[in-house]
Amino acid sequence: MSALVWGVAAWLFLIGLYGVVTSRNLIHLVGCLTVVQSATYVLLLAVGYRSDAAAPVLVNRPADTPTVDPAVQALVLTDVVVGATVTALLLALAIQVHKRRGSLDPRDLRPLRH
Secondary structure, three states, X not given: OOHHXXXXXXXXXXXXXXXXXXXXXXXXXXXXXXXXXXXXHHHHHHHHOOOOOEOOOOOOOOOOOXXXXXXXXXXXXXXXXXXXXXXXXXXXXXXXXXXXXXOOOHHHOOXXXX
């Protein structure tokens, strides 16, 4: 893997993490978490990339032809689906917080009682 891929993944992670730390809105917070998760997409796709390989479809192709590992692509697809599900759940929770408390600012929410 090249340094550019690591740099892009680190940049996405740090930008998203900065947004999570400084966020004063629950919707913005969920968006920043999505940006942090996109760093995993970049890293996983970079791990499975081969410049001299073809798609893993072996119809009418010699058996010794180099191919890309399809397991990494399946992991990225699973990561995208799980990420979309978690994002939808967090947004639904943010809507419920706004309905019950009237605010999306995390500072306005009172702490849990013991």
